[in-house]
Amino acid sequence: MPADAPADRSRRDACPGAVTVHSAADGGLARIRVPGGTMTAPQFHAVFAASAALGDGQLELTSRANIQIRGLRPGAEAKLAERLREAGLLPSLSHERVRNIIASPLGADQPLVDELDRELCSWPELAGLPGRFLITVDSQGDVSGLGGDVGLARVGPDWALLLAGQDTGVRVPENQTVTTVIAAAQAFLVERRQQGSTAWRLHELTEGPQRILRRLALPVTRRRLMVRPAVPLRTGFATPRTLVVGAPLGRLDAAQCRELLRAAGPTLRLTPWRSVVLRGVEPSTIIGRDLITDPNSPWHGVTSCAGRPGCVKALADVRADAAAWLRERPEPSTQRVHWSGCSRRCGRPQGQVIDVVATEEGYEVNEKLTTDTAAALAVARRNT
Known part of the structure; x- marks a missing residue:
């Protein structure tokens, strides 16, 4: 849907999850949330093995750095959930659709993302967030432009608090980041209820950012961070040993998954541009199987x-x-x-x-x- 299209929220948010599977023409569609995009190599292997056993054998990368399995057979949801739980990819059944956290793919913020994810899952009421509600953690100036509902953007030693993708003027110390983001998400639910709204996103509420900011009652600076449009991370070597690998139209077959694992270290990081970041890669490494490594592809x-x-x-x-x-x-x-x-x-x-x-x-x-x-x-x- 175009950004300027009117939102129709008269229907229930049917955003798929890993357990709440969407029925598509080619079978069940499961979306596995990967907060911050980081997966261990065994986790990535477990997901494509699940697709081979239960789905169409391929993986889809999404614009929120998550991963999807298509073509699930009827009744495969329980087996998929069991596999994901064993791999550590399903820490909460009640919150699995709302674990939407994007972080800078080349940043070092996964510990902060993990802490945010644990805290998010610890509050029962936050399971009521819409499946489209998005949190961004931006240390590199690259993901704030994706328009998260609540965001953190690095400003010197502190973080700027973003609401609906715009800087609020609030500056959050490192030790208060998690509590501030959780408070903003809680305030969204309270404000939505008071407005009698069915909004899925913060900007859909009447004066959403302003009202959430008033509820938080945090000091505001006059200076504002200019949020830049998000620019896709180009494929190729981002640093001498960090390789960004693209998936054609965001789809990976089993051979391509194995090729990624062959070149990967202990972890892989999914990006919001349907690519994968591999760290510790030797400059002489050649990636085949029709994966994209040429920045001019x-x-x-x-x-x-x-x-x-x-x-x-x-x-x-x-x-x-x-x-x-x-x-x-x-x-x-x-x-x-x-x-x-x-x-x-x-x-x-x-x-x-x-x-x-x-x-x-x-x-x-x-x-x-x-x-x-x-x-x-x-x-x-x-x-x-």
Whole structure:
């Protein structure tokens, strides 16, 4: 859904989880929350082994640095939950859909994320947060622009408190970060209840950030942090021994998962740009299996929803069409491009994006209708 589209919250938030599985055209869809994006190598192996045994054998990386399994057979939820619990990826059944914490993929903030996650799961009322409610922890200036409901952004020795993606002027000492974020999440639930609202996100409340800030009653500075738009982390070596590996359209097959594990150290870190950060990688390491390591790859910045046949609402096989377009593209786009199987635009990144949207008549590219796939590809190429 585009950022400026009106929100319809008349229905229940049906955001899938690892236990609350969504029924898709290709079977059950489970979304496994990975706060901060960090997984141990055994955990990553456990997830793709679960997909091989219970689902379609592939993994999907999401725009919130989580991971999905598709094609689950009926009744597989209990077996999946058991596997995830044994791997340490399901610490709370009641809170598993609300453990939405994104952190800077190249930062060193996983201990803070882990503490936030434990505290979040310790408050029974916070299980009532919507599955879309998002917390960001930004030490590198790269994820605040993703528009979290509550966020922390590093400012010198302290952290700036962000609400609905904007700096509030509150500065939080290191030892008060967790309590402040939890208090803001609790205040959201109280304010939503008092407004009689069904909002899923903080900005959907009437004067949401202002009212939450008043409830927190924290001192405010006049200086404000300028929140920059989120820019996708490019694939390739980010440092001499830190490699960012992209997954084409965010999808990994079993061979690609094994290739990642072959090159990985003790941990892997998922990013909000459907890529994986590997640390301790030798500069001579070659990653194969059609994974993306070239910072100038034409796949950079291109995303899509599931499309046909996985989604019953999709009007086209957008993955195949996007791949066909990419095969004809000589160089990477200077803008991000998102292919959607219908007007819901699932998985669309935040910010400026060229929208290629399937309709009954063909594709719309930035709301201009074309009559066939070839024309859509040509328009998308001209726009990039």
